[in-house]
Amino acid sequence: MTKQKKYAVWFVWAAIWPASLVYLYLWLSPVIEGNRVEIAAFIILASIVALFPLRIGDHPVFFTQGIAFAVFLYYGLFIEIIVSQVAILALMAKMRLGRTNLHRLPINLFMFLLISVVSAGIYYALGGTHGPSAVNDIGDAVPIVSYALSQIVLNQFSIKFVAKVLYNKENKWLDKGFAWELLTSSLVLPIGFVLYMVYSEFGMSGIFFVGIPFVFISGMLMLYHNSNQVNTYLRKTSIIGHELTGKLGVKEVLDIFVDRLSELLPVDYIYVYDVNKNKRMELIRFFDRSGEIDFPNIQLSMGQSISGNTWQEGKSVFYKKKSEWSHLENQYTPDRAETVLSVPVERNGEIVGVITIYSTKKRAFLQFQFMILNILGNYLGVAIDNARHYEKTKAESERCALTGLYNYRYFEDHIVNIFKMNQRQERGAPISLVLLDIDHFKRVNDTYGHESGNEVLASLSDRLQEVVGGHGTLARYGGEEFVILLPGYSQSEALKVAHSIRARIIQKPFISKLHIHESHEPVSISVTASMGVATYPDHCEEAFDLIRQADRAMYIGAKQRGRDRVASYKELIETVQ
Template identity: 45%
Template sequence: MAVQPKMKKAIFLVWLLLVPAGMWFTFQTFPPHFSGQWLHIFAFLTLTSIVAIMPMVINNTPIFLIQWVSLATFLSFGLFVEMIFAQAAVILLLLRLRIQKEQYFRIPLNLIMFFLVSFLSGVVYYSLGGQTGPNLINDPHSLWLAAVYALVNYSLNQVIITFYLYFIYKSKESYFGKDFIVETITTFITLPLGFVLYMFYNQEGLLALLFVAIPFASLSIIFKLYYSSEKINEYLQKAAEIGHQMAERLEVNGVIDLFIQKLSEMLPVDYAYIFDVVNEDELQLVRRIECGARVQTEIAKFKKNEGISGVVWNKQKGYLYNSKKEWKSYSKGFVPADAESILAVPIVRNKNVIGVLMLASKRKRAYEKSQLMIVDILCSYFAVAIENAKHYELTKTQSERCALTKLYNYRYFEKVLNEEFDKLFQFERKVLSLIILDIDHFKAVNDTYGHQSGNEILSELAARLSKLVGSRGTVARYGGEEFVVLLPEANKEEAFQMAEMIRQAIANWPFTLHQSLELTQQQIKITASIGVATAPEDAEDALALVRHADRALYVGAKRAGRNRVAEYSTC
């Protein structure tokens, strides 16, 4: 949730005008009640600091359980001391959370909130007749007033947080969610600790702080460890799910896209880079994602131990950098200047590094060691999925392509032709044209120059066809010296023009033979006859379109003298 720069400036101004003056007013109106008890004050401040730097992080939200210490401090030393301690606790908490520069406005924002909560709840308490240092054991009325103070304190805190969310952060999410429920429950569970601490302190002095602080600190540590283990288990479960999803993808690009997408959902990723090991001593960048968008740039290859990725490859282990100063000396310059945290992990398959993944965030300390472990596991899944996808693509290519010309084969052409006719029947296409060409006197070429030279001509012709047609249609080897070009949304006139261009590209430019029977490089000229038919004008089904284009080829072009284009006609 972004906060506008003007709002940030306004927050600092409000703090400057409100908090210092309010603290001075509080000191004058509600002076502190202690005489020479500096050791006691220091002890309570220490306890406050311990609680502040040990927040319970639940559902990625730090739960700040300072209310019970604030209650005991308020009852023991008065409003001004409690207010000072609360301000110190806020600063310590935000320092502990290591907020970034753009989040510095949260310091005055939270100081304002805690000042208002402390001041208003204290005023309510004193207005109802409450006193500093009450006897809660023998005076039930004082106990009720202390409970009212705690309730008002908590309620004001929630009201101000709600105001912040809706009017400063412009959040449209409901405030009364899981975080609110957890914080409410933990607050009301720990608030009795404040009463116990105050009453125990009145009886036993500083010894009470040890008996209360140590169990609470231990409880915080247990909560933190429990939450960390739950978080790791959640990551592991997500990693397994992502692994299954990647295994279902059959294309390399699909696997890479899904991998980066899922990583970006799990972790704070502003920049992502995937490197591929192209030989034994070089890495090449194969995917570059910056701020969610793919960037197409030419970047030099990296050697082993060169750059961050080269170090990861050479050491065959992951690295985690919390800030730019830790990795700047290793970088080769392609990482954006505003990147701070970097997580780099080798992609390993069968104990061999086949690539390197590098993630970067604009925030300092954006990644944790546990996340390094999870990404390492995900890279193992990724390596398997990539290898499977490569095998699938290779098998698919071999089944769909002609080994000699690298064009699509008849099987693939037939599938595409049927699909295009389905679109024609469903009115997704208006027209569909087919070009069939056959090299003239190709047998004579083979007999004169050899079959290897014939293969060279077929390969060069395939390259010319692919370049001429481009993305406008599908080029395939129909069989022997015959080729087909399928042109969606091309009428007969447009198809005829394309066929004429193809005829001229064959007839006007010689073909180079490198492996002829003469054992010397030669150039020969060949021609081709071409037939054109269009659906639905000439045919109502796929078989008829092929038959009519073939008829145009042999009747209209071959019989008419070859080296010409003929279109299908019923005449």
């Protein structure tokens, strides 16, 4: 909420709330004399019950409406307002609102005052009365039930209105908060009615007969809700852990982790650090709910900032407000941060990273959420370890160990996927392919040895990567065959790439240190290559046809015409014709 809105809230509350209480007192003339002790007992009971709220999202649901219901039926609107307002003060005190959230006090006081007045207006319009005679016959059920239902509806409407107007949040009418209010109201309002009936019959002792069980019911409902909430979080945490165990790379693991964590916990900032080989912590993932901060380039030493301190201490920390961690503040901590959870990520008994999350609200996290983050930290440590093993295994299965280029198996899957993606587009771009074969490579092996041949292959792959860069996909297709896939390249553009490769190959000889000659000095080995070029859709319709046409161009157009040359499938067709 902006400062301007907070000032407006305080101004409206100060202008209306006190004056409204005075006006209602003078207009309703409540009978307080002779009932002070009973009214005080109701206030105390409501305040105690307010200490057992259910927390649904950002909104606490508490059970004082049952007591306020009994007070309203017996004493009328003004005393009910006093009981409700004091209960709200007790609830706000339990929540320990910080200075930044203190505006919630006037919002709630004014909101419940308005709900009380409007509900009472409906009750009076339907002929409702107060005192022992409020319930005389079946006809009195209409104003009583209408009053109870209007309280529920108005409360939900007020919550949604405040969220939209003051906090710019979109809310659904039928959300968890509404469901829990219906559930709790269906329990506490009948008890409130029983409290009214017993109090009407037995007086002060009726408050204790019904009030004490009411407190226990409130406490049990709170414990049930908290237990249910913890179980829900644990179930979601288990689902996240299962997601992280899939066949994923490190980037995918981190993306899923941060996405799910930002949905699970009320975080404003997430920092995920990795301990690198230089024994420094490097930020590898960052999340800012507001989108105001770009991904910062952060490296921390042990003990530096909150995350570095977690690394140094080797244990998780939970700071409920900024004053508890201000001694660790530096340029790497968010300016508006208040509540902080920071947990180490361990693998094989060693800290390999740190997860630190911030909220701009004080006491934003509960103790069980701290436990959840520790569990997720353990999941992340295992998941990253598995992802690195998976990436290594995947790379080994996809790449040639000698050249580091993609292998035949990967390339054939890749070209099929490229064609599928291209054909899904309305106007498919051209796809060109260059197939390269080293001329007389057997002579290199026979003259200098197979290790020298391997050196030539590895050096050639380096030169190919220098020419192609990130514009295409390079693969070792066979023994001395290489293939370059160039999506988006026309035939003329692909021919330019092929000629650049040929020039780079003949520019200087390859150096071999592992030759079989008697001399220990390195030898120079000059080689040439023949290349064939084909382009989709000019020369084919399918992925493997593109490889075949480039192969024909290479053997017929280049190999059979003297080698050390570039030939296109188009030239081959024209020659045949």
